[in-house]
Amino acid sequence: xxxxxxxxxxxxxxxxxxxxxxxxxxxxxxxxxxxxxxxxxxxxxxxxxxxxxxxxxxxxxxxxxxxxxxxxxxxxxxxxxxxxxxxxxxxxxxxxxxxxxxx
Numbered sequence: 610x611x612x613x614x615x616x617x618x619x620x621x622x623x624x625x626x627x628x629x630x631x632x633x634x635x636x637x638x639x640x641x642x643x644x645x646x647x648x649x650x651x652x653x654x655x656x657x658x659x660x661x662x663x664x665x666x667x668x669x670x671x672x673x674x675x676x677x678x679x680x681x682x683x684x685x686x687x688x689x690x691x692x693x694x695x696x697x698x699x700x701x702x703x704x705x706x707x708x709x710x711x712x
């Protein structure tokens with residue numbers, strides 16, 4: 610085994626720590642000229658000994674962030690009684706005026 614291969618194996622066995630931050634945000638048109646912004650952030654410190662382990666922990670945090678966002682969004686929309694009132698695309702279009710044309 611070469612010295613470079615030994616160093617690589619030693620580096621993989623040495624526990625490392627990383628700070629991982631996941632953020633999900635969404636802006637929702639709830640009515641004409643009204644936007645609701647919902648976001649969540651998760652910050653965790655992970656310990657890993659290989660790139661594969663690090664990627665698995667990142668994926669787990671992504672799944673956790675998605676579930677947290679979904680639960681948060683559902684709770685907010687229910688509390689504000691917006692869960693059955695999605696805004697339509699036409700409700701956000703300006704009324705009147707001259708359209709801007711690109712040359």
